[in-house]
Amino acid sequence: MCKQELTVPAFLIFWGLALLLGFSAVPTSTFAANGFTLQAIDEKSGSPVPTRVVFQHADGRQRIVRRTLPAGIGFVINGEQMLSLSLGDYQFQMIRGPEYRILTGTFTIDRDASDSHSVALPRMVDMAAEGWWSGDPAVTPSLRTLPLLMQSEDLHFAGYVGTGEQVFVPLDQPLPENGDASLWGPAEIRTDMCANGNGLLLVGIPEAFPIDSSAPPPTVSSSTIRAAAQYDVEGVIVENPFAWDLPIWLASGRVDAIFLQGDWLRLDRSVKRVINGRPPNDPGFSGTLGVGKWAEHIYWQLLNCGMRIAPLGGSGSQLTKHPVGYSRTYVHSPASLDTSPEGTPITSEDWWAGALAGRSTVTNGPLLRPRFGGELPGHVFKARTGEALEFQMELNLATRDPVDYLEVIHNGTIVYNARLDEFAKAGGMIPKLRIEESGWVLVRVVTAHTDHWRAAVSAPWYIEFDGKPRIDRAAVQFFQDWLSEREAILGKLPANERAAHAPYIRAAREYWQSLADQAAP
Incomplete structure (x- = not known):
């Protein structure tokens, strides 16, 4: 586990910096090939908690797991989930937003192994x-x-x-x-x-x-x-x-x-x-x-x-x-x-x-x-x-x-x-x-x-x-230049399309010129 903390005097605790760098490693486990239950719990309360899980093959390729809710990258377990994977070695991450530490580890799917595993997620800060x-x-x-x-x-x-x-x-x-x-x-x-x-x-x-x-x-x-x-x-x-x-x-x-x-x-x-x-x-x-x-x-x-x-x-x-x-x-x-x-x-x-x-x-x-x-x-x-x-x-x-x-x-x-x-x-x-x-x-x-x-x-x-x-x-000029480039792009459109944009362009040009006139020298 990697953890770094900065201690400040008591009167600075609220206003100072409380720094935690957190990735926690989980020991290698062996699971049953015919299906196993994976459970995530909150470390402090001991209650099951939904979390995102990413499984990867040993070569780093992400493993898709059937009958789970895809989360874009990885999948979600709602407290616990029955999973089934083919034999082999895997890497995993358990991630629950930025307020929890990321748990990482490896596991093996074997024929004769335990059929359940529970992992405690440590909260880094409660925003x-x-x-x-x-x-x-x-x-x-x-x-x-x-x-x-x-x-x-x-x-x-x-x-x-x-x-x-x-x-x-x-x-x-x-x-x-x-x-x-x-x-x-x-x-x-x-x-x-x-x-x-x-x-x-x-x-x-x-x-x-x-x-x-x-x-x-x-x-x-x-x-x-x-x-x-x-x-x-x-x-x-x-x-x-x-x-x-x-x-x-x-x-x-x-x-x-x-x-x-x-x-x-x-x-x-x-x-x-x-x-x-x-x-x-x-x-x-x-x-x-x-x-x-x-x-x-x-x-x-x-x-x-x-x-x-x-x-x-x-x-x-x-x-x-x-x-x-x-x-x-x-x-x-x-x-x-x-x-x-x-x-x-x-x-x-x-x-x-x-x-x-x-x-x-x-x-x-x-x-x-x-x-x-x-x-x-x-x-x-x-x-x-x-x-x-x-x-x-x-x-x-x-x-x-x-x-x-x-x-x-x-x-x-x-x-x-x-x-x-x-x-x-x-x-x-x-x-x-x-x-x-x-x-x-x-x-x-x-x-x-x-x-x-x-x-x-x-x-x-x-x-x-x-x-x-x-x-x-200078900031006003930044947007005036931007507007000029936009006008040049619109100038290539057919006349009827340019006409539709014209009222907004004129109003914007007047607005930015008014700001330029108010700007500090």
């Missing part, structure tokens, strides 16, 4: 007990199987954007249903959602909202935002931050959130280039880490334009055959629950409201619980010209991956950077940040994972002097 609740804003698996898939990944909230197909899977135990609460908390699935196929996602659509799931994506993607305004939709989310129409969507002033981590961060393969949207022209965004870094860079630019748009992490409407909740969003309980017993579940309404308000962190690995100036992400600090604000970044962190570095970013500039050992030597304390102008601050933890970008990022805290946001001229 819900600290007020942080997990969710995936856009998932596609069948509604019939989704509750069990969520419970196997310790995922509490999800937005369903699938086709509505009800997949039949022969299992020995009944499947849980939407909203089933258990020892492991709620598994709430929201279905009043739709994805337009161009990279936009709507949350909270009314029954009267016009949806034709068989129709192709609208030619003019911005018409989706216009319809959202007409029908008073709860939230507009950009799930493709690279989309060519992004500067047009942002100019509408109706975007509530944007995916910072999405279907370009995958466990089954590395995505090395932007497939549907504007690619980067900087070599710093190349390679296996490039697309993930490019998404964050785009997000920093829109923040530097004075926008308050929440970041999200999730699967997206195009990702299938992949574990739900690999990229996820953790939302902190609202202030009304601060005095409630630890682990008191929040409602689906509270989770989505917190996600769209940016009271959150985004991750596909590390588990970050930060506060800045004593406040949760999404908070707006207000001041007047001539004042100087000083705030401390405070955080707890748990991770299964070796951490490469920890950073605090202020207005797009890295103002604190430390390797984890350097941070530990400093007693888990980050120097105070002095702020004298409007802007934003966030914190991120980047791992040493090399297959793709794996990190935890907080939603921003905002600082507002004299009631005005900070608008950076």
